[in-house]
Amino acid sequence: MTDTQLLRRLPHTRSFTQVLGRGLLVFLLTVQGVSAFALITLGVMLTKFRVARQAIAPLVRQQIARAGVQLLPMFAFISIVLGLLVIGQSVALQNRIGAVEFLGNIMAVVIVRELGPLLAALLVLARVGTAIVVELGTARAMGEIESLEALGIDPVHYLVVPRVIGMALGIFSLTVYLIIGSLVSGYVWAFIQGVPLLPGDYFNQLAGALNYMDFILLALKTCGFGFIIAIVTCYHGLAQPIRVEEVSRATVRAVAQGTIACILLDALFIVIYLAI
């Protein structure tokens, strides 16, 4: 049993300071555990980059399909709705102040820099991240990890690395599709609402509002989201001894921590945007 699990199983206390102290200890131990797991995974990714490609490459493709291709229909729907939400609110406001020429700028800031990447990450966390915790937690509880070790197969290399790569590329690709879909649907909704804006002007506004750093930071941010989600979910499913009945609780914890970690990374990127 790990220290974190031990702390969670301690009897309940009514003392506020004890509750606070215990919570803080659990938080610090979790940060330590997840960080160590992330470093181990990075180490394995680098040292075993060319090892067993025949076995790992199909797993990476499978994870890209799972965290990317298979989610495309849902993201197509979300992109249409997102365009409507942002444009609907913006048009109502801008009509009052007569500033429709900023429609493209608003879409660039809201969709490209903020909402698109974060929404894509949280949707993938909900759809794929939860499944990862359940399948790895169950595999661990059923002794499948020992099977891999007995076969001389590093479980981090076989189970975690493909998920990290798949999740990072999946979220990056889905964000790009989500942004494109939202920008296009945004214009369609604006057109339906009678906004006097030509397509060329709208896309000129978008192009004017974006620069090359936006694309670089978008790629880094989305890959970062994918890395964090894969690490947090794999950590909760794999890195700790777990019983089958504990898998659901581990899933809830992973989703909560994954969400917080993504929002913190997003906040870091806001600081970077403001600094450059």
Next chain:
Amino acid sequence: MNTATAIEMCNVAAGSSKDANIVVAEQVNWKILPGEYWVIGAPQHSGKSDFLMMIGGLTAPREGDYIFLGVQMPVFDETLLAHRLKLGFVFDGGQLLSGLSVAENIALPLRYHRELSPDELDARVTELLELTDLMAMANLAPGRIGRAWQQRAGLARALALQPEVLLLDSPLTGLDARHANWWLGFLDQLSRGHRWLDGRPMTIIITADDFRPWQGHARQFACLSEKRLTVLGDWSGVEKSRDAAVRELLNVEAAP
């Protein structure tokens, strides 16, 4: 230490894989020569699986020296991976990966450790499926076949890399007579030298909670009881033993 031995243990203590504070065996002094066929008898929940996992290098000995084919165990160093793969491990129930089919489970070690062409891979997996009578179940998920067949798939997977030493955790537990006879016959072939191993006799170590089925098959016996490993020798040693644990494993009353 003698490198001619397959396994040599000196004052080894083994802990539980689930709780590091629990000792399941201590002061184990044991030597296994290549080609020997051992059965370690132990009552249920006595830690025989944990002891076998320590032999398999999945856990480290709590104390003492454990030498496997001349190298100190456990081997976690990647540079010694080829040495570690000389050990094959068959878990109780097979412990197949649930996300892969039976054939994919068997192919996994070959895919991971050997750079084989698809045709070579198919040929080897097919041969293993035929050896273990699993051809009809090759494409099924482990959850769709019986426990006895899962155990056989676990054996095929462990044999895929042609190890020198094979460890089996309670292979006959829960099997009917037909399956049990198949296992006994197949392990005899492996011990004598099977064509899959190019005729090389395999060193076999098995845990069991009943000695009787192994009479006439295994050649060496030991008993793990109250954290002590007692080497009994051949079957006559088992029969002569007055130890209560050994008598229990023979399902006879202990001598008064």
